[in-house]
Amino acid sequence: MVSENGAVNEDLVKERQNCSFNTLELTHLLDGGEAKTLERKEREEYFLSDPAFKDEVPMEYLSHQEQYEHSVRKACHMFRKLQEMPHGSMDNFREPPVESVAQRIKQLLGGMLGSAILKDGNPLALHYVMFLPTLAGQGTVEQQAYWISRAWNLEIVGTYAQTELGHGTFIRGLETTATYDPSTQEFVLNSPTLTAYKWWPGGLGHTANYAVVVAQLYTQGKCHGIHPFIVQLRDEETHMPMPGIIIGEIGAKLGMNTTNNGYLGFKQVRIPRENMLMKNNKVLEDGTYVKSPSDKLTYGTMMFVRVVICQDMASYLSKAVTIATRYSAVRHQSEMKPGAPEPQVLDYRTQQYKLLPSIASVFAMKFSANWIWEMYNVVNSELDQGDLERLPELHAVSCCLKALCTSDAASAVEIVRLACGGHGYMKSSNLPSTYGLVTAACTYEGENTVLLLQTARYLMKTWQQARSGQTLTPSVAYLNLYSDWRQPRTVWENTTDCVIKAFYQVAAGKVKAAAEHMERRAKGGMTPEDAWNETSIELVAASTAHCRAFIVEKFIETVSKTDVSRPLQAVLCQMAELYAVYWLLNNKGDFLMFSNLSPADVDGLQLWLEQLLTKLRPNAVGIVDSFDIHDDILASPLGAWDGRVYERLFEESQKSPLNKEPVNKSFHEYMKPFLRSNL
Numbered sequence: 309m310v311s312e313n314g315a316v317n318e319d320l321v322k323e324r325q326n327c328s329f330n331t332l333e334l335t336h337l338l339d340g341g342e343a344k345t346l347e348r349k350e351r352e353e354y355f356l357s358d359p360a361f362k363d364e365v366p367m368e369y370l371s372h373q374e375q376y377e378h379s380v381r382k383a384c385h386m387f388r389k390l391q392e393m394p395h396g397s398m399d400n401f402r403e404p405p406v407e408s409v410a411q412r413i414k415q416l417l418g419g420m421l422g423s424a425i426l427k428d429g430n431p432l433a434l435h436y437v438m439f440l441p442t443l444a445g446q447g448t449v450e451q452q453a454y455w456i457s458r459a460w461n462l463e464i465v466g467t468y469a470q471t472e473l474g475h476g477t478f479i480r481g482l483e484t485t486a487t488y489d490p491s492t493q494e495f496v497l498n499s500p501t502l503t504a505y506k507w508w509p510g511g512l513g514h515t516a517n518y519a520v521v522v523a524q525l526y527t528q529g530k531c532h533g534i535h536p537f538i539v540q541l542r543d544e545e546t547h548m549p550m551p552g553i554i555i556g557e558i559g560a561k562l563g564m565n566t567t568n569n570g571y572l573g574f575k576q577v578r579i580p581r582e583n584m585l586m587k588n589n590k591v592l593e594d595g596t597y598v599k600s601p602s603d604k605l606t607y608g609t610m611m612f613v614r615v616v617i618c619q620d621m622a623s624y625l626s627k628a629v630t631i632a633t634r635y636s637a638v639r640h641q642s643e644m645k646p647g648a649p650e651p652q653v654l655d656y657r658t659q660q661y662k663l664l665p666s667i668a669s670v671f672a673m674k675f676s677a678n679w680i681w682e683m684y685n686v687v688n689s690e691l692d693q694g695d696l697e698r699l700p701e702l703h704a705v706s707c708c709l710k711a712l713c714t715s716d717a718a719s720a721v722e723i724v725r726l727a728c729g730g731h732g733y734m735k736s737s738n739l740p741s742t743y744g745l746v747t748a749a750c751t752y753e754g755e756n757t758v759l760l761l762q763t764a765r766y767l768m769k770t771w772q773q774a775r776s777g778q779t780l781t782p783s784v785a786y787l788n789l790y791s792d793w794r795q796p797r798t799v800w801e802n803t804t805d806c807v808i809k810a811f812y813q814v815a816a817g818k819v820k821a822a823a824e825h826m827e828r829r830a831k832g833g834m835t836p837e838d839a840w841n842e843t844s845i846e847l848v849a850a851s852t853a854h855c856r857a858f859i860v861e862k863f864i865e866t867v868s869k870t871d872v873s874r875p876l877q878a879v880l881c882q883m884a885e886l887y888a889v890y891w892l893l894n895n896k897g898d899f900l901m902f903s904n905l906s907p908a909d910v911d912g913l914q915l916w917l918e919q920l921l922t923k924l925r926p927n928a929v930g931i932v933d934s935f936d937i938h939d940d941i942l943a944s945p946l947g948a949w950d951g952r953v954y955e956r957l958f959e960e961s962q963k964s965p966l967n968k969e970p971v972n973k974s975f976h977e978y979m980k981p982f983l984r985s986n987l
């Protein structure tokens with residue numbers, strides 16, 4: 309079914325002809341307007357046309373060390389090009405106003421360009437994603453002026469060193485100490501144990517020469533908890549480790565093998581007092597400690613990254629579903645009807661069930677990521693005015709959204725990889741490394757179970773408030789509405805209103821059940837902590853249900869308000885319905901228990917799901933085409949625009965170093981003597 313030399317695969321041509329909506333309209337919608345699409349495409353062209361980013365030998369065939377060296381070369385070239393970018397866009401980044409550092413970084417690094425150039429991680433990413441935002445968020449005006457300009461101009465390269473060998477989640481338990489010495493006005497950093505060694509920070513191994521180090525602050529004989537310090541790790545000229553710094557790379561990982569995650573130990577390393585980031589808490593010259601209104605402000609960078617991760621997950625998933633959907637349109641297999649031609653695998657219902665809900669997830673993530681990004685900016689400016697009221701709500705929403713977006717992305721990438729059969733197992737398909745990137749996000753920036761429990765903590769508090777009749781903040785207002793889930797059941801309808809209500813009824817029901825079970829345990833004599841731990845499976849489930857309800861509502865709300873042509877509107881609504889019905893059926897026990905759904909309604913829902921798959925099937929390729937992902941970003945023989953899957957797979961196989969010679973020397977060294985010995 310492949311067309312002659314270089315032409316687009318006929319199946320894909322037909323799919324594109326059958327698409328019922330204007331794919332460009334959807335592209336513009338997703339980019340935020342036509343001008344933004346043009347800007348993105350210009351940026352992509354500017355980077356992707358550069359031969360310096362092309363790999364002669366695919367990275368996977370290089371040694372660990374070579375992979376690192378190539379990625380440093382590419383990362384440096386990438387950021388140099390950013391600085392030199394035409395149309396003055398980078399000029400604005402030379403000395404950015406502090407308050408917009410985060411926005412600008414997102415604007416610069418957002419999207420998928422980075423992963424096209426560096427498929428398995430960028431050793432400079434942490435400099436932009438965490439070092440700079442920490443300087444902006446935690447530094448005083450003077451510290452910002454000095455450090456941010458040095459960091460923006462890449463005079464120094466930084467990372468964020470918080471996690472230790474012994475502790476990642478429980479950051480109050482970190483062991484690195486920073487003890488203030490008023491006689492010299494310095495902090496002395498020390499790693500008292502092996503488990504105190506920093507472990508994991510990206511770029512720490514051999515790339516960064518500075519780090520924000522999170523350590524327990526001691527002054528005047530007292531520990532004041534964890535605080536951020538700027539520490540020089542390596543000489544700016546020679547790059548040799550500074551005295552007292554023990555540093556290296558932690559080794560090969562499941563994925564992200566070019567992010568150069570490192571370890572770091574301190575042996576009585578002295579830094580000036582001014583290197584403690586003092587926007588929030590301060591240590592005066594004489595060692596007096598001055599506390600900020602909330603010790604959680606120190607956690608600001610983590611919150612920022614959790615917010616941007618949601619957007620990042622939507623990008624990775626859009627890439628994976630584009631690859632798998634185009635491949636499924638090109639791939640023919642088996643006989644659906646005796647004697648009939650082999651159908652496109654996309655025509656199998658089970659294949660549609662793997663692909664279409666995963667495509668819908670991209671939209672769900674994008675819309676909720678946009679929403680949380682706006683909330684983040686609003687709350688952040690309130691914080692700057694000293695108003696901390698909405699910080700707990702932002703923390704609660706960002707924790708559960710980060711957890712769901714990353715775990716959904718990881719499972720969807722794996723589902724669509726499996727949907728590509730054997731070819732999905734090839735590294736060249738780019739699906740394994742995409743999985744490596746997204747599954748890492750389930751752990752970094754807060755392990756997902758831990759984050760869901762943070763949201764649960766907030767839900768338990770608000771549940772008590774709901775019970776005492778208090779008005780709740782918007783994201784939990786439903787707890788007031790559905791606090792009594794044993795209300796008489798109303799008739800189930802297959803409508804989005806009924807579905808949204810059901811998701812919230814389930815969330816409220818699960819919050820209530822967890823709260824009641826915890827109370828019962830506490831009344832039975834358990835300590836609150838034990839009661840919490842015993843109930844934590846239900847707490848995580850409550851948090852998940854809360855977040856799913858929120859995502860479903862935002863999805864349906866966004867598509868209903870979007871001003872687009874009718875054909876596109878229809879597709880977006882089908883996507884939103886599919887997302888909702890898919891998750892509803894996946895958790896039908898919860899809905900039967902807590903919502904208006906009765907067993908007799910389940911058949912109708914299953915039918916609804918199947919009808920949606922039928923309606924969306926002809927637009928599957930059109931929808932992923934609208935993501936408008938450049939072939940060099942997809943970097944997959946299975947997913948290229950032209951659908952020349954088999955030719956491209958064969959071309960990729962020719963890049964294996966083993967194919968450079970007809971007989972490998974191992975034949976003469978091992979096989980031949982072995983075979984002879986069996987004669």
Ligand SMILES: CCCCCCCCCCCCCCCCCC(=O)SCCNC(=O)CCNC(=O)[C@H](O)C(C)(C)COP(=O)(O)OP(=O)(O)OC[C@H]1O[C@@H](n2cnc3c(N)ncnc32)[C@H](O)[C@@H]1OP(=O)(O)O
Nearest residue numbers: 413414417418437476477478479604607620703752753754
């Ligand atoms: C730059 C943009 C570019 C865009 C392009 C795309 C790029 C995307 C990014 C991709 C690249 C990423 C590279 C990888 C980066 C990984 C970096 C890391 O992992 S770094 C390492 C990341 N490491 C982690 O993430 C570690 C995870 N662990 C933690 O964050 C904490 O230990 C904890 C939150 C679990 C507990 O903390 P603990 O102090 O024990 O707290 P308790 O439980 O005792 O609760 C006490 C009270 O505090 C409250 N509260 C808590 N937090 C916050 C908050 N943030 N705020 C407000 N409140 C908060 C809580 O609600 C409670 O309130 P209440 O009920 O009393 O009223």
Ligand SMILES: Cc1cc2nc3c(=O)[nH]c(=O)nc-3n(C[C@H](O)[C@H](O)[C@H](O)COP(=O)(O)OP(=O)(O)OC[C@H]3O[C@@H](n4cnc5c(N)ncnc54)[C@H](O)[C@@H]3O)c2cc1C
Nearest residue numbers: 468469470471475476477508509510748752753754755757
């Ligand atoms: C690719 C990657 C990049 C990273 N980059 C950085 C970086 O740049 N800088 C940095 O500082 N760190 C970084 N990290 C570290 C990362 O932030 C931590 O790994 C993460 O916060 C999880 O902590 P942990 O490894 O200690 O897991 P643990 O907390 O030990 O988790 C192990 C298990 O214990 C469970 N658990 C732990 N606490 C609780 C609890 N309270 N209740 C219930 N269950 C619990 C978890 O759910 C999990 O199942 C990175 C990690 C990875 C994988």
